[in-house]
Amino acid sequence: MVPAFHLSLPVADVDAAAAFYAERLGAQRRRSGPDWADLSLYGHQLSLHAVDGYVADPTTCVVDGDAVPVRHHGVVLDLEAWQALVDRLRAAGEPFLVAPHSRFVGEPGEQHTFFLRDPSGNALEVKAFPGGTWR
Numbered sequence: 001m002v003p004a005f006h007l008s009l010p011v012a013d014v015d016a017a018a019a020f021y022a023e024r025l026g027a028q029r030r031r032s033g034p035d036w037a038d039l040s041l042y043g044h045q046l047s048l049h050a051v052d053g054y055v056a057d058p059t060t061c062v063v064d065g066d067a068v069p070v071r072h073h074g075v076v077l078d079l080e081a082w083q084a085l086v087d088r089l090r091a092a093g094e095p096f097l098v099a100p101h102s103r104f105v106g107e108p109g110e111q112h113t114f115f116l117r118d119p120s121g122n123a124l125e126v127k128a129f130p131g132g133t134w135r
Helices: 016-026 079-092
Strands: 006-011 028-033 036-041 044-050 058-062 065-070 072-075 096-104 111-117 123-128
Touching: 006 016, 016 028, 016 036, 016 044, 016 079, 044 111, 065 096, 079 123
Parallel strands: 006 044, 072 123
Antiparallel strands: 028 036, 036 044, 058 065, 096 111, 111 123
């Protein structure tokens, strides 16, 4: 078995957040209740929990010239899957918080990256590394 990561996120609206992760990012819905939902996001378990009055932390820091949300979660894809997702999001008119681009070009850790916000304002980074691995 390949280990999977579990992440639990607060959201303002479980249905809107679950729809975003399923429709925009390709997550598969699993179990759910009135105030929570579990999804499989690229094989990792993402749990969404409704929190009344939830507001995401807007704090950013500069990384390679971009204002990057300090509090964010994400996924590392292979370059082909990353580009396919970029194309799908653009076709759907999804706004990027940080547009798809390459950073640290020619340095260790070179990567293709973009950021989005889910309907509750949680920041999500999706990245790919040349050669297919970050390790």
